[in-house]
Amino acid sequence: MSLTGKSVFLRAVEKEDATKLMLWENNPKHWKITGTEVPFSFSSILEYIDQAQHIRTHGQLRLMICLNGTREPVGAIDLYQVDFKHLRAAVGILIADEDQKNHGYAFEALTLLEGYATQILALHNLHCSIHSDNLASIGLFEKAGFQRIGVRKEWYLERGVWLDEILYQKCLERKETRN
Numbered sequence: 001m002s003l004t005g006k007s008v009f010l011r012a013v014e015k016e017d018a019t020k021l022m023l024w025e026n027n028p029k030h031w032k033i034t035g036t037e038v039p040f041s042f043s044s045i046l047e048y049i050d051q052a053q054h055i056r057t058h059g060q061l062r063l064m065i066c067l068n069g070t071r072e073p074v075g076a077i078d079l080y081q082v083d084f085k086h087l088r089a090a091v092g093i094l095i096a097d098e099d100q101k102n103h104g105y106a107f108e109a110l111t112l113l114e115g116y117a118t119q120i121l122a123l124h125n126l127h128c129s130i131h132s133d134n135l136a137s138i139g140l141f142e143k144a145g146f147q148r149i150g151v152r153k154e155w156y157l158e159r160g161v162w163l164d165e166i167l168y169q170k171c172l173e174r175k176e177t178r179n
Helices: 015-025 028-034 042-051 105-119 135-143
Strands: 008-012 061-067 073-083 088-095 125-131 147-158 161-171
Touching: 008 105, 015 042, 015 073, 061 105, 073 105, 088 105, 105 135, 125 135, 125 147, 135 161
Parallel strands: 088 125
Antiparallel strands: 008 061, 061 073, 073 088, 125 161, 147 161
């Protein structure tokens, strides 16, 4: 199974990605989505890189989203809260720089991740939760076939304003491979 699409490919996080990840994780613009309140240290990023590659032990996996042409990382896509008993996982995605958004990279990465989750990990369900004001993510997951399954009212307090959390789920279908 290839983790390569028309524009992007997914690859494991390497220690060489630590500086880039630290910049992304420590960008306050991303904290609302990740729930971060304090900056990450370089050593904690290195520890996370090690843990994020052991999905069966730590219940999470982070893959870098890289451009096919330049091999430059433009974001990351995560499986977390992985539950192998019930064959489900949560999905998170970040295209880090504004100039890299709206090129279809997130949709392509999500499609590649779904194939990996189905064919390699044998997962049956993916789910995500999205702030109600994150229209880009809502559009992305709906375009990818995720169904809205619920709303948690006034779930997040952001700068004095209550936001709902919208819950999405997708039941994955295994595609049988023919020999």
